[in-house]
Amino acid sequence: GVGSDQHVIGSEDVISEISGSSGxxxxxxxxxxxxxxxxxxxxxxxxxxxxxxxxxxxxxxxxxxxxxxxxxxxxxxxxxxxxxxxxxxxxxxxxxxxxxxxxxxxxxxxxxxxxxxxxxxxxxxxxxxxxxxxxxxxxxxxxxxxxxxxxxxxxxxxxxxxxxxxxxxxxxTQKACSPLNLIYNYGDNQIYAVNDHLYQVKDLMARIRVYSIESEILLDEQISLNLEADSSQAIYKLKELDGLTTTYFVDLRLYNGEQQEIGNNFYWLSTKEEVLxxxxxxxxxxxxxxxxxYADFKQLNSLPRIELEETHSFERDGSNQQLEVILKNNTEHIAFLINLKVQEKESGELILPIFWNDNFLSLLPGEQRKLVATFNYEGEAQLNIEGWNLG
Missing domain, CATH: 3.20.20.80 (Glycosidases)
Structure with a gap:
């Protein structure tokens, strides 16, 4: 242990006879x-x-x-x-x-x-x-x-x-560790609601949607729920659906009692299961x-190219800058894995570090989302938007 000359602590697992396994x-x-x-x-x-x-x-x-x-x-x-x-x-x-x-x-x-x-x-x-x-x-x-x-x-x-x-x-990681979250379980094909807060959260509504690779909506379910403190509970098991493509999407939204969105999660899944x-x-x-x-996501390569509507503004306090971006998908197709980057206007070099509230996001048909980034840079910055099927 610490302070000893013993470099190899042990060659096998040891379980205490007093306290049992530590886990x-x-x-x-x-x-x-x-x-x-x-x-x-x-x-x-x-x-x-x-x-x-x-x-x-x-x-x-x-x-x-x-x-x-x-x-x-x-x-x-x-x-x-x-x-x-x-x-x-x-x-x-x-x-x-x-x-x-x-x-x-x-x-x-x-x-x-x-x-x-x-x-x-x-x-x-x-x-x-x-x-x-x-x-x-x-x-x-x-x-x-x-x-x-x-x-x-x-x-x-x-x-x-x-x-x-x-x-x-x-x-x-940022998405997975949200304190209030809806999660798809790859093991049992169920949707779970998770509350990491140390208090009960009431009057929530979960919305579960499934889309084909063509962005056709195949399922739209809404579930009212209350979440106990520090809890995880299964709320819905995905059912077999007609028209389910080899690659498909699951979109999860969580709303509070005022119908404000307080959480979202978006998955691309495959009918071909990965076998360990x-x-x-x-x-x-x-x-x-x-x-x-292996799972099969090759149909993602056939997603149609689309354009997003966007507006953005920079605010500055000395060298501290904040960027607000409004993205809107006015098309009939999902915009997949949108990646926002901020660059030096003169050189095109990325400005780093940068802190986004979300990134590598996907937008449903007709959806609008606000993104915010903060960074430190003295000069003039510009926004660059990339995505799997943009442009």
Whole structure:
């Protein structure tokens, strides 16, 4: 222990005869992990006990950071320069991450396409890790993400990178840890309402909608509910639906008694279930549970290109600036994974750090959303809006 010369604390689990099991574990995973794992695993890092160190693997930085890390002539296709910015041993390349992208989202044909698919997967893999521990809060006492940020320019384990540029995983974490939240459980196909407050919240209304890949609404349910303090409860089981496409969307909204929206969550799901391979031979260090069958999100590649209506304004107090953005989707199609960036007007360089109330969001047909960002910059800034199917 601390202050002793004993470097190896123990070679096996020891359970106290007095207090019993502590529930503390450090069994990973540390590499690519499908969303369903966190809700269903009962052997390793799933949502039970206190997981003191874990994460779903690589969180690849956004394109602007990749361009700083890797020489232009080695940026695409991926090669050894990418591996140099990975880890050691089992984490020395991105092969598990790239295989999952190819199987689930389709093989990228360019660095730009890889960037958008990598950020989609960063978001999709990080959110359920935290949400599973929210849903199972009575038996899952805590989780520590490995890790918050990067000490040098790298591909693995970061909510924001060496340059302070957030990956989509940061906003997924932000969404998952909302104190009042509606959550999709990948394990039992149910919607859960979670209240992290230490007081009861009454007169809430949950709205659950399912959309096809063509943005056709297939289900629209409203449920009144009260939430006890520090609680998690199943409120709705998704039913089999006619017209459900291989890739589909689930939109969750939570309203207070005045019909004001106080929470939202948006999922892209697949009728093709991801199947975990618990029998895979990973050697003495079972650092993740791989998939032997993958979900299928390739229909996202067929989303029609759309334009958003937007207005924005900057307010300044010295070098402290606040940006307010109003986005409106006037089309009949979902705007998927919108990514807002603020740049230096003269150079086009990203202004970092920056703090958004939300990002990598999706907008339903006809929906309007207000976004707010704060940052510190002396000069003139400009807004850049990107998205999976924008432009």
């Amino acid at each position: 503390v574990k450090m069994l990973g995973p540390y590499a690519y992990t499908a969303p369903v794992y966190w809700f269903t695993d009962t052997q390793f890092g799933g949502a039970y006990g206190f997981n003191t160190e874990t994460g779903p693997g690589a969180q690849v930085p956004q394109l602007e950071s990749l361009k700083k890390m890797i020489p232009e002539d080695q940026l695409w296709p991926m090669g050894k320069s990418w591996d140099y910015h990975c880890g050691r041993y089992e984490f020395s390349d991105l092969s598990r991450f790239t295989k999952a992208i190819e199987e689930r989202y389709g093989e990228p044909g360019s660095i730009v396409e890889f960037d958008k698919k990598a950020q989609a997967m960063n978001y999709e893999l990080m959110r359920p890790m935290f949400e599973a521990f929210q849903v199972e809060k009575k038996k899952a006492t805590g989780i520590v993400q490995w890790m918050l940020n990067a000490a040098w320019p790298k591909m693995y384990w970061q909510l924001y990178d060496y340059y302070l540029n957030p990956t989509a995983a940061l906003y997924a 391979d618990y029998d895979a031979d990973l050697g003495p260090f079972a650092f993740h549970t791989p998939s032997k069958e």
